[in-house]
Amino acid sequence: MQQILFFFIRNKNFLLFIFLFAISFFFTVQSHSYHNNKFMTSANFFSGGIYNIKSGITDYFGLQDQNELLLKENRRLRQLLGSRIASDSSAIDSLPADGPFAFASARVINNYYARTKNHITIDKGRNDGLEIDMGVISSQGVVGIISSVSANYATVQSILNTESQINAKLEKSGHFGTVVWEGTNPSEVTLIDIPRIAPVAEGDIVVTGGRSTIFPEGILVGTVSAYELAQGESYYDLTVTLFNDMTNIDHVYIIENRDLQEIRQLETTIEDAE
């Protein structure tokens, strides 16, 4: 018994090290799986608050750029509205009030893009109606998917995260694929699983596919900058240059799918029936 006690006392530093290292390792592994990183994210009260103070100070430096972006978007929306009114003024009232998707705005208070698994922290949370799995876009395209929420903050798993997989399609031909990130260049993602039969050209526009419940169809992703056949030669790997400058995002929109509950319910009843 004494021997065992002596062993513990003699090696207490080593045992402490192994214990803490194991905890860290556990946290690391847990953070790699998408749905389990619910606690210990920067969406907590403490770090969220500090990031909020920081962004309150540093936001002033980018005001001009962000204002120009917002102006540009306003102009685009105004044009859309104008053309709709001009072309078909009688049809406006007969359109459905709005689709299943609702939009909310938020600001980015912390943004990582230089690592392989990047997250973004935003300043809205559960109190503002945000939930896990809602899509996040900016005026120029897809940003990511909400991975955890606290009362007043949320973290977004960025499109620049090697775990992210977003359904997308070629705008012209409508062929579906999956957008993934290789982990190196923050302005480029890869669109995989596009069948060989699809006509592909450099400069083609890639948009979200609408097959997931997260993003509506037709949200911009990027343009094709290079392509090659993947191993096995039946699918293309397309290098896509993002419309978004992921290193400089400030205002984002959160997409809520109002029909999500209904769709989920339907899908679970089918699974139960099987």
Add this chain to the structure above:
Amino acid sequence: MQNSDIISNIIRFIVVLLLQVLLLNHINFLGYINPYLYLLFILLYPFTGNKSLLIFLSFLLGFCVDVFADSGGVHAAASVFVAWLRPWLLKFSFGVSYEYNAVRVSKGSLSQQLTLITLFVLLHHLVLFSMEVFNVSHILLVLKSTLFNGLFSILVIQCVILIFSRNS
């Protein structure tokens, strides 16, 4: 440890943590290169201080950085690793009787300091990036990140030690 030591260590802990998460994590020189200055806390911890306490504090520091950076436990693991190895690294760079000869890192010669910092930073970064990438097939990415981030970290840490060392 004396009272003044305890207070200066607490202040150092908070300062390096805030500097790291608010400023240095966002430098992204050439796209991905950041200095990891928070190692300074583990380096400058008193030579004669309690080693178990250092291991625990390093874990806490790394964990705080992780919480801010949403990176799971990679910084905590790397920090605990170098904090545990610290006695051997000190012995290697400052000689066997380091506990009696030099009272603090900044009292050592420049070559001793540089050896210690280099060993610390490279070991820390190797663990950090292996855990972060977590993929054996990307070993080159790990080594590349370790090397370039390491050079930047070594430079910044050495500069800070030189600037803030008391000459008396």
